[in-house]
Amino acid sequence: MRSFRTSVLFRLLGALSCLGLVTVAQPPPATAGASNLTIVGLDNDEFWNYDFYGQTVDAGNVDWAVDLVFYNNANINKVKNALNPWYSQTGGPKYEYMRDGPIGTFQWDQDSGRKITGCPPTGWFEHYRVYADPSDDSMYNVYYGYYVLGTTHFDYNDGCSGALAGYSETAEGWVAQHSGEAWGTNRVFYSCCTLYNSEAFRTETAGGIPHIWENDGNATYVSVP
């Protein structure tokens, strides 16, 4: 069924590519810091529980905690297309590092995500990013089926002065609500499953923008039909 995914040649190419990326990139200065950065795994898949500002795994180089899992029959484009009525604009790139399956090696995926809008207009607007094995834009295991990982946050005045970012837990609720409107509320499990990445309420100035942390450590899972 997923024979192309298990091609040893493909995995080897992915591993070589991955190694090149890891060694070249350096973290930019003044990135945010995670309280609980760790690898989590299930059925031979593994992923870091935060996304990263650049392609370096470091607790001082994170962007936001992973707080969304779209599973069952999900891939990147399917999720973005379904949520496009609410989130049609793109943002800037961030990165997640993950390993899909028993044969796969850790690979970086980059996503700029989707958001409502930048500034102007003023105000808070949600922004989510979704990540998966870049070879086919989905992860797979027997528990989740085809799945992708996501982070969320709000941007305030993004593109204007006085910008802030954060409130992931609140943004998670909005993306979850819109997911329910897209696929049915019975497919949304709000903050159901721990990813061990809780963050207390705090503000960290990072890259010239206050980064307002809040995360309960539990991701919302959405079963994509």
Next chain:
Amino acid sequence: VLSTVGLLAAGGVLFTAPLGAQQAPQLPVPVSPVPIGAPMAHAPIPTLSAKEAQAASRVVAGNAQLNKLVQGVAYSVSRVGPWTREDGSLAGAVVQLEFTQPIDIENAEWVTADFAETAKTSPSIRMQPLTVRNMSAMTVLVDLGSQQIISETPAPPRTTRGEVKSAAGPQSVELPPGVTIPLKPSKD
């Protein structure tokens, strides 16, 4: 009466919920993954002492400009946390205020901070006119050194997780007519 209701239901006349909702399958709750190894070490993140948290709340409560901005509507301090600089050192506190009722603020001046990307530079503070409607919470940054508020913003609106939202309607933040805001390249 019960038999009449039963007959109506049997005839397909009486519905208490949309058909789609009745037919929606109950899905099993997904399982969580497991952590692999210990969390990666990071430089200690500063915390606020109880005294510092109380001091931040006092700065907010005693600030005449903020009290005028919120028009005397009652609020509670729902959360207080540390605010750190680019180098990780403690600068002050982030304070979240929850209002007893959503409030509208027409064309008022909000304390706004623009941060430089260096640890050694203090943010520049200016006043930004905004019109905000249906605000139920507010985020305030307090400099504990100078005992001053350096940033006021409405907090983002919360979802009620699929339930009917408050009759107050959605929160909006707008520039009053004729007011501009300086542009700055997006970082996100």
